[in-house]
Amino acid sequence: xxxxxxxxxxxxxxxxxxxxxxxxxxxxxxxxxxxxxxxxxxxxxxxxxxxxxxxxxxxxxxxxxxxxxxxxxxxxxxxxxxxxxxxxxxxxxxxxxxxxxxxxxxxxxxxxxxxxxxxxxxxxxxxxxxxxxxxxxxxxxxxxxxxxxxxxxxxxxxxxxxxxxxxxxxxxxxxxxxxxxxxxxxxxxxxxxxxxxxxxxxxxxxxxx
Numbered sequence: 001x002x003x004x005x006x007x008x009x010x011x012x013x014x015x016x017x018x019x020x021x022x023x024x025x026x027x028x029x030x031x032x033x034x035x036x037x038x039x040x041x042x043x044x045x046x047x048x049x050x051x052x053x054x055x056x057x058x059x060x061x062x063x064x065x066x067x068x069x070x071x072x073x074x075x076x077x078x079x080x081x082x083x084x085x086x087x088x089x090x091x092x093x094x095x096x097x098x099x100x101x102x103x104x105x106x107x108x109x110x111x112x113x114x115x116x117x118x119x120x121x122x123x124x125x126x127x128x129x130x131x132x133x134x135x136x137x138x139x140x141x142x143x144x145x146x147x148x149x150x151x152x153x154x155x156x157x158x159x160x161x162x163x164x165x166x167x168x169x170x171x172x173x174x175x176x177x178x179x180x181x182x183x184x185x186x187x188x189x190x191x192x193x194x195x196x197x198x199x200x201x202x203x204x205x206x207x208x209x
Contacts, residue, residue: 016087054078054123061115067107077102096120110199114206121171124164132157171207176200 021029033040055075062069077099085095100112107115135153138145170178177200183189192200 013083020087051075051078051082054082054119057122058115058119061118062103062107065107065111065115067103067111069103069106073106074103092120110202111206113203114209117171117175117203117207121164121168125168128157128160128164132161171204174201174204175207176203 036043052075055071055078058078059071059074062074080102081092081095081099083095084090084098085092088094096116097113100109100116103112106112135157139150139153167175177197180189180192180197180200184191
């Protein structure tokens with residue numbers, strides 16, 4: 001069954017990739033590759049390096065846990081997650097749960113989920129810091145920026161920073177329990193089973209740790 005599912009999803013992945021190439025246009029893709037030329041190699045190497053760095057960071061969370069996983073296997077799972085993030089509209093809402101699911105045979109799902117949440121949080125914070133530094137440099141150095149960008153970018157970054165800080169604070173208090181409470185208040189879900197709430201609390205405990 002596992003092999004069958006692996007083959008099915010591999011075919012779906014290839015078809016999705018082929019569809020994207022078709023939508024963009026094979027001639028356009030080839031033209032852009034030809035324009036970039038050999039510079040495509042260092043560009044791909046940069047991408048490889050940051051994915052290796054992301055995997056190394058995630059690996060640090062998992063090392064102290066009882067389960068064991070090789071760096072090579074974790075890198076493969078990371079690439080699968082990032083592929084889902086890139087190729088689907090759901091972004092990390094699709095890729096991150098897939099990562100937790102793919103390491104469930106190595107770690108309990110609660111520990112795997114917690115590691116992915118912490119990894120994504122630190123990733124988001126690091127990305128936000130880089131964007132803030134780049135935006136500040138652009139506002140200082142580039143005099144020709146339109147007014148809407150000069151005022152709009154800081155406003156958007158401020159809102160994004162507040163949101164990330166808000167999520168980070170609630171992770172210390174119990175993020176999944178908080179989400180469950182909000183879902184019940186908004187009547188998205190009337191109630192959760194005791195077993196589900198216990199799982200949420202367990203994940204929150206691992207995140208806090």
